[in-house]
Structures are given as structure tokens and as C-alpha cells.
Amino acid sequence: MKKLIAIMMVLALGAALLVGCGQKEETPAPSGDGATSGTEAPANGEAAYEDGVYFAATEEFPADNAWKGAVTVVVEGGKIVSADFNGINKNGGPTKKEVSAAGNYPMVERGGAIAEYHEQAALAEAYLVETQDPTQINYTGEDGVTDAISGVTIKVQEYFELAQKALAAGPIIVGPYKDGGYQAEEAAFTNGWKYNVGLTVLNGNIVAVSWNGSNEEDPEQTKKQASMDGNYPMVEQGGAIADWHVQAAEVEKHLLETQDPTDINYTGEDGVTDAISGVTIKVKAFFTLAEEALKGAR
Incomplete structure (x- = not known):
């Protein structure tokens, strides 16, 4: 009789051990430090772009225009922090925004525009900084105009395409001269x-x-x-x-x-x-x- 009781106690102890092991395998490991596996994106997101200054300009000057587009994008902490949608003149000298700010590109006075070039360019630049993606814009027609940016009626497609080209090319080396x-x-x-x-x-x-x-x-x-x-x-x-x-x-x-x-x-x-x-x-x-x-x- 004593031998039977001993056998039953051993069996009961083994069963208890098996149940304990099963519970340990089903319980997830603690993650108090917020760590994730290597295949998952970090909780705070990854940097979209490499830090630096990016630049691209239209290859040739248009036959019917003295200006060609030029775009600078600045990235800090993986994010676009500023953009410059500008124009270069075939005769050199001041940029299109500088000429506009000086009153020598009077789009409002002579063309009845909603705002001057440098003012509209600033709104388009702000849109890129907000969206962080030069492809996130729709155009209303083949002329490159958009209704996605309030207060902007100038053709902006060239600038967003240049921004895309600049970001794809990688950061440039900033030169020794003053802009x-x-x-x-x-x-x-x-x-x-x-x-x-x-x-x-x-x-x-x-x-x-x-x-x-x-x-x-x-x-x-x-x-x-x-x-x-x-x-x-x-x-x-x-x-x-x-x-x-x-x-x-x-x-x-x-x-x-x-x-x-x-x-x-x-x-x-x-x-x-x-x-x-x-x-x-x-x-x-x-x-x-x-x-x-x-x-x-x-």
C-alpha cells in the first residue's frame, strides 16, 4: 500500500512540472525598454533621407525663356527642413527670386498674378517641407499648374520634379562662394x-x-x-x-x-x-x- 502511494505522488509531481513548463513557454518575454525585433520598423520611425544639401537644375535654357529651374533641398535629421525653388538666368547674375523680391519681375503689376514669383515659390517650398515627398502633388494640366497649394498659380511641376531628381542623386558638396x-x-x-x-x-x-x-x-x-x-x-x-x-x-x-x-x-x-x-x-x-x-x- 505504501508503495502505491509513493508511485502516485511521483506521478502527481511530474504532472505539476509539465504544467509549469507549458505556462512558461506561453508567457511573452517582458519588453519594458520598448525593444522590437530587427524586422520591425522602430517605434519612432526611420530617417527618410540622408542629411545634407541637395541640388538639381534644368539641363538647358528654354528657347523661349531666359530662365531655367533650380532647386535646393536641405535635409536635417532625415527630414526636409527647407527648400529653395528658384530660377537661373542665361546671362548669369541674380536668381529669379532675388529679381522678383527687388521688384524687377512684376508678375502682379504686369501680368495680374495672384502674388509675386518669390511669394508663390515660398508657398510651394512650404508644401514640400510639409509633405516631405516631391511626388505627393497633382497637376491640373500639362502646363504643370496645380490646385493643391493655396495661393500658387505659377507652374510648379518643374520644381517638384527637380526636387525629386536632387533627392535621388544624393547630397552635394557645398562650394566656397557666397550665394x-x-x-x-x-x-x-x-x-x-x-x-x-x-x-x-x-x-x-x-x-x-x-x-x-x-x-x-x-x-x-x-x-x-x-x-x-x-x-x-x-x-x-x-x-x-x-x-x-x-x-x-x-x-x-x-x-x-x-x-x-x-x-x-x-x-x-x-x-x-x-x-x-x-x-x-x-x-x-x-x-x-x-x-x-x-x-x-x-
């Missing part, structure tokens, strides 16, 4: 022309360059336009490698690439260089004026 428009002009005419240079700086980098010349006899005519119209036929009459405006474009491109007007070597005192392919004209005047213009950007 703004810079210009310089020769003091006197030489051989009927007086050279001038216009530069635009955004995010510390030169983003637009214009080298041109004014005509002593006709102030309305520029050297570029005369060359483009065939009134300065360097190829036809002088046997040059290319007309002046074509060579000038290559010189401008060189400065955009080097970002430094002193980064050029001349082959002689006449200001010719072999550092720029396809250019045989004298370029020293251009680089000297560019250097002078950028003195205010240091």
Missing part, C-alpha cells in the same frame, strides 16, 4: 567691343556663367547675338575653328567644371590657351573678369 549674382565689365571698348561676365552662385557653387560683349556703335547688340545672327563671321571670313558664341560657350563650360577662374594656363601674352578643346580665341579677358566678379563672393 548670389555677380557681374563685372571692362572699363573701355577694345576693337569696338567691351566684354562683360555674369555669374550665379547657389550653395557655394557657380551654376551659371555668361561671357558676352557690348557693341560700341550699337548698345543693343551683344557679341553673342551678333555671332549667332551671322554678323560676326569668324569662320566664314577669318577661317576660325568655330564662331565666337560657340567658342565662348566652351569657355563658360570650363569655368563651370573647374569652379575657379584662376585655374587656367595661357600659351602666351595674347591670352590664348590650349587648355580648352575647340577654343582658339583669346580668353584671358573672360577669366580676369570672372575673377574680379567673384571677389564679392569670397
